[in-house]
Every structure is written in C-alpha cells, then in structure tokens.
Amino acid sequence: xxxxxxxTLADALDGLKAKxxxxxxxxxxxxxxxxxxxxxxxxxxxxxxxALEMADAADARLxxxxxxxxxxxxxxxxxxxxxxxxxxxxxxxxLGEFTPTYESTVTxxxxxxxxxxxxxxxxxxxxxxxxxETSRFGPPINPWRRNGDNAxxxxxxxxxxxxxxxxxxxxxxxxASDTGGSIRQPAAFTxxxxxxxxxxxxxxxxxxxxxxxxxxxxxxAKTVEDSAILLDVMCSHDPKDSTSLKVDQxxxxxxxxxGVKGMRIGIPKEYRMDGLxxxxxxxxxxxxxxxxxxxxxxxxxxxxxxxxxxxxxxxxAPAEASSNLARYDGMRYGARVDGNNLTQTYEAxxxxxxxxxxxxxxxxxxxxxxxxxxxxxxxxxxxxxxKILNDFVEAFESCDxxxxxxxxxxxxxxxxxSGDPVExxxxxxxxxxxxLAGLPGISVPAxxxxxxxxxxxxxxxxxxxxxxxxxxxxxxxxxAGFVARPEKWW
Amino acid sequence: xxxxxxDVRKVARLSRIAxxxxxxxxxxxxxxxxLGWIDxxxxxxxxxxxxxxxxxxxALPMRDDVVTDGNIxxxxxxxxxxxxxxxxxxPKSVE
Numbered sequence: 001x002x003x004x005x006x007x008t009l010a011d012a013l014d015g016l017k018a019k020x021x022x023x024x025x026x027x028x029x030x031x032x033x034x035x036x037x038x039x040x041x042x043x044x045x046x047x048x049x050x051a052l053e054m055a056d057a058a059d060a061r062l063x064x065x066x067x068x069x070x071x072x073x074x075x076x077x078x079x080x081x082x083x084x085x086x087x088x089x090x091x092x093x094x095l096g097e098f099t100p101t102y103e104s105t106v107t108x109x110x111x112x113x114x115x116x117x118x119x120x121x122x123x124x125x126x127x128x129x130x131x132x133e134t135s136r137f138g139p140p141i142n143p144w145r146r147n148g149d150n151a152x153x154x155x156x157x158x159x160x161x162x163x164x165x166x167x168x169x170x171x172x173x174x175x176a177s178d179t180g181g182s183i184r185q186p187a188a189f190t191x192x193x194x195x196x197x198x199x200x201x202x203x204x205x206x207x208x209x210x211x212x213x214x215x216x217x218x219x220x221a222k223t224v225e226d227s228a229i230l231l232d233v234m235c236s237h238d239p240k241d242s243t244s245l246k247v248d249q250x251x252x253x254x255x256x257x258x259g260v261k262g263m264r265i266g267i268p269k270e271y272r273m274d275g276l277x278x279x280x281x282x283x284x285x286x287x288x289x290x291x292x293x294x295x296x297x298x299x300x301x302x303x304x305x306x307x308x309x310x311x312x313x314x315x316x317a318p319a320e321a322s323s324n325l326a327r328y329d330g331m332r333y334g335a336r337v338d339g340n341n342l343t344q345t346y347e348a349x350x351x352x353x354x355x356x357x358x359x360x361x362x363x364x365x366x367x368x369x370x371x372x373x374x375x376x377x378x379x380x381x382x383x384x385x386x387k388i389l390n391d392f393v394e395a396f397e398s399c400d401x402x403x404x405x406x407x408x409x410x411x412x413x414x415x416x417x418s419g420d421p422v423e424x425x426x427x428x429x430x431x432x433x434x435x436l437a438g439l440p441g442i443s444v445p446a447x448x449x450x451x452x453x454x455x456x457x458x459x460x461x462x463x464x465x466x467x468x469x470x471x472x473x474x475x476x477x478x479x480a481g482f483v484a485r486p487e488k489w490w
Numbered sequence: 491x492x493x494x495x496x497d498v499r500k501v502a503r504l505s506r507i508a509x510x511x512x513x514x515x516x517x518x519x520x521x522x523x524x525l526g527w528i529d530x531x532x533x534x535x536x537x538x539x540x541x542x543x544x545x546x547x548x549a550l551p552m553r554d555d556v557v558t559d560g561n562i563x564x565x566x567x568x569x570x571x572x573x574x575x576x577x578x579x580x581p582k583s584v585e
Contacts, residue, residue, distance in 0.1 A: 096571075097569075098569050099568070101562070101568050198546065199545045245548060305534065307530075308534055311530055314524060315531075331580050332570055333569035334569070339581075342581045342582070342583040347508035354507065359505075360520060360521070362505045362507065363501045363502060363517070364521060367497070380532075380534075380536060381531060382543075383536035383539050383540070385541070385542040386539040386540060386542040387536065387539060421520065421524055422524060422527050436542075463545075463546055
C-alpha cells in the first residue's frame with residue numbers, strides 16, 4: 001500500500017473524493033508518523049483524538065457525496081492561531097496553559113471546508129526569530145542534513161515547526177504566518193513552498209499579534225498547487241479584522257499551470273549584494289534562464305532603498321510588538337509571577353514569561369517610541385517604508401513580477417547565528433521588503449546547495465496579484481523538477 | 491546617540507520587565523549594536539514623503555453601533571490566573 005503521508009494535498013483530496021482511502025486511514029497514518037517523529041519537535045501539541053473525530057465526520061460527509069474544499073485532509077496549525085479548546089501559547093511561557101475559548105478566522109475557514117487538525121506546530125516565541133531557537137519548547141529540527149554530516153540544522157523561523165512538519169511528511173500542509181519572512185525563509189530551508197499573500201487577504205482575527213501592520217497568514221505546502229489550494233481557503237473577508245480586504249479571490253490553483261509566456265520578470269540589481277553565496281547567485285541565474293526559456297521577458301529593475309528595509313523593519317516591528325505585547329500582564333490570562341506590589345508583579349511576570357529575544361525587541365520598541373525619540377526613529381522608519389513601497393510601484397511599471405533568491409544562505413546549524421542579533425536579522429534581507437510594502441511573495445524550492453541542502457527562489461507580485469506569484473512559481477517548479485527529499489534519519 | 495545603563499533601566503521600567511542590575515551593561519551593548527545598525531536610516535532623504543499608514547489603500551470600514559457579543563463571563567474568566575465570584579483577582583493597586 002502507498003504511504004499516504006507522502007501524498008501531495010491535491011492527490012490526497014482526489015484520493016479521498018474517489019474513496020481510494022478514508023480520512024480516518026490517512027489521519028491515522030499521520031498520527032503514527034507524528035508519534036514516531038517526536039525527535040523533530042515539530043508539534044508542540046498533538047491532538048490525535050480530535051483529529052480522528054474530525055476525520056470520521058469528514059468520512060460521513062464524503063460518503064454522502066458532500067464535503068468542502070479540504071474535506072478529510074489532515075493539516076498542521078502553527079501555534080500562533082487560537083484554536084478553541086486546544087492550548088495556544090505562540091510558544092511563549094507568558095501564555096502559560098492558555099486555552100482559547102474561540103477559534104481564529106483562518107483555522108475556522110479550514111474546519112468549515114472539512115480539514116482535519118493534527119495539532120499545533122512549533123515556532124519562534126511570538127514569531128520573533130529566524131531559526132526557531134526562541135521557542136519555549138526548544139527548536140524543531142530540520143529533516144534535511146548536510147551531506148555526510150549529522151549536525152542538526154534549523155528549519156528556519158519563525159514558522160519552523162510548520163516547515164519541518166511539511167518537509168517530514170507529518171501533515172499534508174500547514175498554516176504559517178509571515179511578518180518579515182517567517183513563511184518563505186523556512187520554506188526555502190526545507191524544500192517546501194510557502195506564500196505570504198497581500199496584506200489584508202487573510203484575517204488576523206485570532207492570530208496572536210506580533211506586528212499588526214506586517215503580520216499576514218499563509219500556507220507552507222509540498223507543491224505550488226498545494227499552496228494555492230490552502231491559501232484559497234485561508235483567505236477571506238472578515239468584519240472582525242478592520243484591515244481585512246473585501247476583494248475578489250481569483251482561481252489561484254488554475255494560475256499554477258498557466259505558464260509565463262509574455263510575462264515581464266524584473267531582476268532587482270540591489271539584491272545582488274556582497275556576501276551572497278555563489279551557489280545562490282548561480283541558482284538565481286538559472287531561474288532567469290528557465291523563465292526566459294518559457295517565454296518570459298527579463299527586465300533589469302532597481303529597488304534603490306532595499307538596504308534600508310531591514311533597519312526600518314527593526315524599528316516598526318519592535319514598536320508595534322511593544323504595544324501589542326503590553327496585554328501580557330499576568331492579570332487576565334497566562335502565567336502570573338507574584339511580586340510585592342502591582343508593578344513588581346507586572347515586572348516579574350514579564351521578566352519570567354518573555355524570552356531573551358522578545359525582551360530585547362520589546363525594549364527596542366519601547367525605546368524608539370519613547371518621548372524624544374519617536375520622530376527620529378519611528379516616524380522616519382514609516383517614511384522610509386513609503387520610499388520602499390514607491391520603489392516597488394515604479395519597478396512594477398516595467399515588469400509583472402520580480403524574481404529574487406529567498407534567503408542569502410541555506411539552512412544553518414543551531415547556535416551558528418544566535419550570538420549576534422544583527423547577523424540573525426540579515427537572514428530576512430530578501431523577504432522583509434514585501435512585508436513593509438504589503439506585497440505577495442512566494443518561495444519555491446529550485447535546487448540543492450553543494451552540501452545537499454534545498455535552496456529557494458522568491459517571486460514577488462504586485463498588490464493583490466498572487467496570480468503572478470503562482471504563475472511564475474509554477475513555472476519554476478516545473479523547470480526545476482525539484483524532487484529531492486530529505487533522507488529519513490529520525 | 492548611545493544607550494547608557496540608565497537608559498536601559500528606564501526602558502526596562504517602561505516595558506515593565508524586571509532586569510537585574512548585573513545585566514544592564516550587557517543589554518546596553520546589545521541595544522547599541524542594534525540601534526547603531528538602524529542609524530543608517532539617517533542616510534535616506536525622507537523630506538518628500540509621508541509616513542506609510544496603509545499598504546493597500548482602503549477606507550476604514552464602519553459598522554453599526556450595536557452589541558454583537560457578550561454574556562460570556564465564564565469564557566472571559568476561563569484562563570485567569572486567579573478569580574473569585576466572577577471577578578479577576580489582582581494585586582492591591584491603591585494604597
């Protein structure tokens with residue numbers, strides 16, 4: 001019998017519909033795979049009973065010829081999404097054993113379409129990190145290893161659990177979220193596909209907030225088509241999120257096979273920066289050749305303010321985080337640490353509950369918002385953000401989509417970059433620009449590094465033009481014929 | 491601009507995060523590293539632009555001014571560290 005956990009989401013949905021196997025069967029297989037793969041530390045909560053219950057309900061609907069777009073498909077959920085009755089902590093100690101009494105809009109959309117929840121996936125604390133090392137539960141481990149080397153590698157962050165689970169066949173696909181690259185970088189590090197849609201496509205209601213003007217939900221999946229299927233369900237207009245957009249949702253799945261003939265693909269010269277590894281540079285050139293061969297026109301473009309994106313991000317994101325995370329005071333929910341008076345209780349609760357990186361960012365955020373510094377830091381950063389957006393607006397006058405590498409390097413080992421915060425932040429240099437400008441971006445696996453690790457290419461689209469991401473992403477996937485899988489060692 | 495130990499003490503207090511005296515120096519160093527790197531934003535001429543407030547231009551939606559939720563005291567209190575008679579129990583804050 002075929003190993004059901006190795007199916008793509010598209011094939012699994014076809015098989016379920018054709019009754020080749022039941023949702024209970026595929027769910028049971030995933031439950032067993034998850035139990036046998038705890039060394040990867042991808043799941044921080046496993047919900048096997050709930051999963052089987054949901055699978056049986058899906059099977060009953062499928063038997064009657066009914067069912068939604070994801071009927072019976074087992075999915076993993078990043079621990080950032082509130083799930084009713086299932087512990088949700090954003091992998092932070094400060095949330096204690098917080099168990100939501102409500103469901104996030106994005107996950108509710110999944111269940112409404114018949115998806116099955118396998119559990120909650122590991123992540124950096126409050127999504128602050130690029131290596132998943134800040135999780136209260138310890139980091140998940142990348143199923144991929146360097147050739148001939150047993151060193152554990154990071155699956156990236158902050159959606160490291162989502163990426164490790166998809167890459168390790170521990171779910172058909174997973175929800176993730178992206179504030180500065182947290183979907184696309186882990187996807188690139190694990191040979192999976194991840195897309196961050198246009199800001200406002202997916203509701204943020206019920207997502208634990210990090211930086212509200214940057215946070216956006218999206219999927220990590222095995223193929224470009226799978227990512228289109230899941231994104232379609234995750235996105236919706238939601239009156240409970242005032243930034244949620246009321247816009248048409250095109251047939252993204254159909255876009256995947258449309259090809260790129262006649263499309264103009266922009267290549268930003270500023271992304272060819274010093275220190276970019278030779279193999280990533282070569283992969284980027286290969287991507288250009290693939291798209292040319294498929295009938296696209298290649299256009300040189302300039303995004304002159306690229307180098308200012310990360311510094312601007314490290315003002316805006318911590319500033320918004322310092323406001324958002326003010327709610328964690330130990331009074332209404334979460335873990336409280338008692339002090340001698342109210343202020344001491346707040347201070348002890350937050351010193352104990354927040355990890356080092358989160359504390360650092362909260363202090364930076366508080367500093368740049370404090371009186372006397374607001375104009376010099378926050379206001380200036382928001383103006384630089386306008387410059388970055390204007391760069392894209394101008395560039396898109398001469399192209400339909402932009403091709404870049406996803407990350408400056410392949411997956412790295414634990415501890416390798418955790419000494420210097422700025423060095424860690426540089427991981428997001430190619431992804432963070434789209435968060436600041438609100439644009440959609442997809443990462444597609446396109447090749448292997450010399451030591452056998454997956455590498456990703458990123459496609460950036462215009463506002464609300466995820467279709468361009470899926471068209472170019474689909475073409476890159478076909479051309480690359482990326483079929484490499486991590487060799488099972490766990 | 492350089493962050494001093496005193497600045498860190500103040501910022502930690504504003505952030506309501508207890509920081510040991512012994513760690514102030516180290517934190518000042520880290521914050522200076524990050525802020526020094528951020529300072530390159532001063533190279534950008536921003537005199538001609540407005541700060542970005544929304545990435546996709548839309549008007550903030552209005553809704554009817556009606557109650558749509560409520561009567562869920564049990565749910566509101568379900569995750570509280572301490573409750574009594576339907577109230578949150580918090581440390582004394584007025585002397």
